[in-house]
Amino acid sequence: MAVTERHPPRGASAASTAPGRPRPDLDIRDVPDDAVKVSVPVSGDTPAGESTPLPLDDDLDDRKRLVLRAIVSEHVAHGEPVGSKRVVQVARLEVSAATVRNEMAALERLGYITQPHTSAGRVPTDKGYRRFVDELRADAAVAGPQRELVQELLGSATDMEDLLARTSSVLSQLTRLVSLVIAPAGETARLKLVELVGLTPGSALLLLVADTGRVEKRSIELPPQTTEAQLERVRGVLGEHVRGRRLGDVHAAIAAIADEAPADLRDVLRAVADATASGLADDTIHHVFVGGQASLAGDASFEREHLSRLLELLEERATLARLVADATADDEPTVRIGEENEVEDLRSASLVAQRYRLVTAGSLGVLGPTRMDYGSVLGTVRAVVEQLQESLDDLSS
Amino acid sequence: MAVTERHPPRGASAASTAPGRPRPDLDIRDVPDDAVKVSVPVSGDTPAGESTPLPLDDDLDDRKRLVLRAIVSEHVAHGEPVGSKRVVQVARLEVSAATVRNEMAALERLGYITQPHTSAGRVPTDKGYRRFVDELRADAAVAGPQRELVQELLGSATDMEDLLARTSSVLSQLTRLVSLVIAPAGETARLKLVELVGLTPGSALLLLVADTGRVEKRSIELPPQTTEAQLERVRGVLGEHVRGRRLGDVHAAIAAIADEAPADLRDVLRAVADATASGLADDTIHHVFVGGQASLAGDASFEREHLSRLLELLEERATLARLVADATADDEPTVRIGEENEVEDLRSASLVAQRYRLVTAGSLGVLGPTRMDYGSVLGTVRAVVEQLQESLDDLSS
DNA sequence: GTTGGCACCCTGGGCTCACGAGTGCCAGAC
């Protein structure tokens, strides 16, 4: 029922329905070839460690898989432990509950599900969710009208900041989870304009504009008695030697010319160099857009104290940026489930993220309870990334 | 005890201890002349409406006041309803609990306190808090070392954005509440630089730099086949006619010259004018810095759903800016307690805010449960404003 | 391998009960 809603049988599916089993028009489909790339072993450094060996078709026969899927779907949909009877109903299995119970016992032995207490239904473990996700294919979950909405919202963005802010907002609204959008690092972007604006006798504002539209400003304390004429000359020097360089190289370039500059400009140039020492090359100041934090509070999965820590985490933009960037190693959506997250506070949360590319890659994703609807979330993330991509191309063309 | 901690008997106090009552070395002091200016009737538009009539010394005799103060302090400190015995202890009253009970009954009749249920202790009502705050004088609650810390943190800020971000962070850390810092509107700031940077053949970036250090950028879609030469001329026109104007006047100025400009520049100038149509004069895009949201989750006053709505509110920066700005009509700290807030979702929350001035005023404050330690929060807000003020002066001198 | 049946387990809700904190009020003392 609810499952059906979430996985509308759109698109061809009855395809390769594997071994001959009494399997009716189940909404849960097999893994097609565009299956979601999973977060697993890009190299050996996946946090999860022990989980599923990559060749999926190992310990679970078809029926066990169906049972697992049913349990995950049901649990995600209703939040309660699901029992054998329910599984029979929802998976439309043509066996008895007793049989399913046996399967469930097996699944529990294998670590895919667990019971909160003897004689409650079963609940998926992180491993169970992982398996479910691995077998899932991302739905095109953003329905027509919604998709148009996304297109419209993102399409009318005026610059990149705006675009990313909108993306964050759209993402959190569609998924009702916390959205995270990390702006591209931009250190390879090229400098389009360098300006030095005198604000007061003792201070000036350094403006750096990159060809991506990124604007950086730095306050600069000028040496006493710097004259406007000197500033003008510095402007000239900067314009000549620094414009067109990569953001990542700006600091070195300025430092270099400072050393060779005439004595009376040296101090000013040094000050300028200092101001560009950090925040351009390194990715410490990634802009991060966070949206929909309120959704965390609404979710019962998180108890008070945990919630509080999650919110704190969301305020540490640097950590956040690293977190999401780390999770997105290639161009496929990635899922980090519960314990797979290194970060302590994300134990009972999951991250679904994907990279997008501009000159250099940014990434985006959503954060929510482990018990989330991975199918539709994956679809949404993917769709939003595509749309963002397009809008970005529009902006920079 | 706890009260003592929160109101250390620093500074002269034993002063005008009003009428002759057996009042020992209470930590709760009388209202001195630098008493906190309250949010009340700057004009007739205070949301609260019916609460305390201004001449404070009306319905409450001294002992009732003491009792009320004790109840508020105790309740704030421990979060539980406080009973007559407790009041006797904590207020060091030399009367019996029975007497206090009579006083409490009176206070309840007057609407200052209430009992959650028959035969629990009493809890302050909004009106009770209001009265308490009205009689309170702001403590210099930021202790020495902390104050230095604030000074250090704010002092090393490089520009205004940075400074305000730090202020927000400091404020939330000191109070353990949600901090809100609203940047000055800046529409009266004067334009120091106008730049038009061509990014791609079809688009450019308009940069506006104000003498406050504020930088605004706007993406501009250029008419097809705009040449660099044209851009250069537009730059000239802008530099000549717009520089030095107030931000609030920029749009009109550009629109005006667009009409008079040579035909081949008109479209470009129109585009530029469009881009400056909003966000400069109006205060819709106040920058708002929010910090310490996690503290909301930690507080038991808010139940789940309410919490969620509060978090949502915090994401609506525009509303937030209006909220805080509205609350700060003059240069004294203001307190909005519970129902005094127009905004529905703030029913059980309080706002403590104060204005600070630059060229034009910004404001800042904290948001937390109604049951907060107004004494120290007021002190902290005041101290932070002072410090911010100083740092701002440093920055712009 | 599957099934129905059955004993068993555990949570959650509802109920009762005793306790304790706190009150309101009264009669008497100052």
Next chain:
DNA sequence: GTCTGGCACTCGTGAGCCCAGGGTGCCAAC
């Protein structure tokens, strides 16, 4: 008139108990 001790009363809370319900594991039979 004001304060006080005392007392009866009121509720909310927590413990203890029971029962129903949903779920399980296992077994014997198909």
